[in-house]
Amino acid sequence: MDVQETEHETLLSLGDRLLRIQGPSLRAPLRAALQSLRRGTDADELAGAWAGREAAALLAELDALGWLTAEPGDASRDFEGETYERQLDYLGLFSPDTAAAQRRLLSARVGILGLGGVGGIVAQHLVASGVGTFHLVDDDTVAPHNLNRQFTYTPEDVGTPKTEALARYLRRVRPDAEVTGHRRRITDEAGLHRVFGPGRRLDLLILAADSPADLPGTVARWAAATGTPFSMGAVGVGSGFWGPLVDPARGDCWSCFERARRAALTAVEREVENGSTEPASFSFGPSNTTVAALLAHDMIQYLCGGECPTSGRRAALDFTRQRITHTEESTCTCQTT
Structure with missing residues (x-):
């Protein structure tokens, strides 16, 4: 306050x-x-x-007003000296019990698919907030052109698999973090099952890979089958988006969200989207960082309290106008039609 x-x-x-x-x-x-x-x-x-x-x-x-929270007297002292001790008061925006919210972060198991300008920065925020377990998935190596926006990597990492370089970074920030790298390209649900098989249940999967083009649908089908919440983020020229957070336990449905989103596009927007099947050949550090940070903020809020501003809806940021818009929260209808 x-x-x-x-x-x-x-x-x-x-x-x-x-x-x-x-x-x-x-x-x-x-x-x-x-x-x-x-x-x-x-x-x-x-x-x-x-x-x-x-x-x-x-x-x-x-x-x-709900501005007062009651916690055990030693709650804040439990986290003294930790990198995240000064965020406890902020977590009061997400949960009335900030100590319990911090403990949920410490025990959270998060998968990140795509370790570039969005995924790597999201990981940076999550590990600093205290998230305890990471599964990192990417088949790429660090290249010089990555360094303008992928700030967990250094020139010394060029040529190193991103899974290895990011794992080193996360362990430097939090030595006790459990970090597992999976160097592979995910193209189908079978690949997701192999990576996140028995014993690797996730509390959250973040999709930050931009290919193949149908990967969101693949992730959504796997997430629905396994009951895994997931979200995503991406950046283009002058704009970017994050969300929706799709939580099968809430009855969220990616197919219904996409159907509603596509229906709201103009004919020109739909044509442009249909033709955009290849990842962009350009990138800009500030825009990637902004979208990744907003996505991370929502994901930390979700892990703390089970809800966030992009639960069931997508946020889009127009950098040229500095304006954020949200889609309407979608309702699943595929079970009733």
Whole structure:
């Protein structure tokens, strides 16, 4: 929670939510009480600091807004000294129990298919957030032209399989991470079954490979058969997208999403999409990084709380206009038709 005081009011904000307290600057006891909330407090301190009528009214209002979370007293101390200790408060946007959310990240098993300008950056964010197990899938090696946007690789990695180079990077960030590389090109469901066979159940699969063109459908059929949630992201010239997060446990359906998405395209857009079967021969670091970071943000939120802004829908970012749009959340109809 952020606190900003002006001459005539005090503004409390959490995410995109705002609470406005009219009047002159806060009196010292109320300011101290808010500071105790921001750093974390226990029941005894809370009772003393918020005993006054004005403080009690504000505390009740914060509780009604859902801004207060209750956790074991030693929850934050469990993560002291870890690379992710300062993100715990942020996880409060995703779950009322931030310690439990962090533990879900620590135990999460994530597969990343495609380790380029999107997949590698997503992995970078996930390992820093504490994700504990990775399965990395790619058949390519690091090339000089990758280095303008694939920031987990260095010139010393050129010629090395991306699965090996990225695994080294992830272990440097988190030495206890379990990282398995699978150097292969996935073209069908059988390939996915071989890579993610018995004993390798995933909490999430991220599709960041751009070929073959029908790979999303292949992944979707495999995910539906195995009950594996998945999402994806890609970047083109001046635009990029991430999502949808398709979770079979929620009844999400890739086929119904695609049918609705395609139906909303104009005839020209559909013709252009049908003709775009080859990966783009160009790339730009800032656009790849932006889309990958937004995808990673959604995936961390999903792993923490089971939902995210792209659950069942796709977000698209127009870089030229700096505008984000979302598709409507799709409803599965194929079981009822």
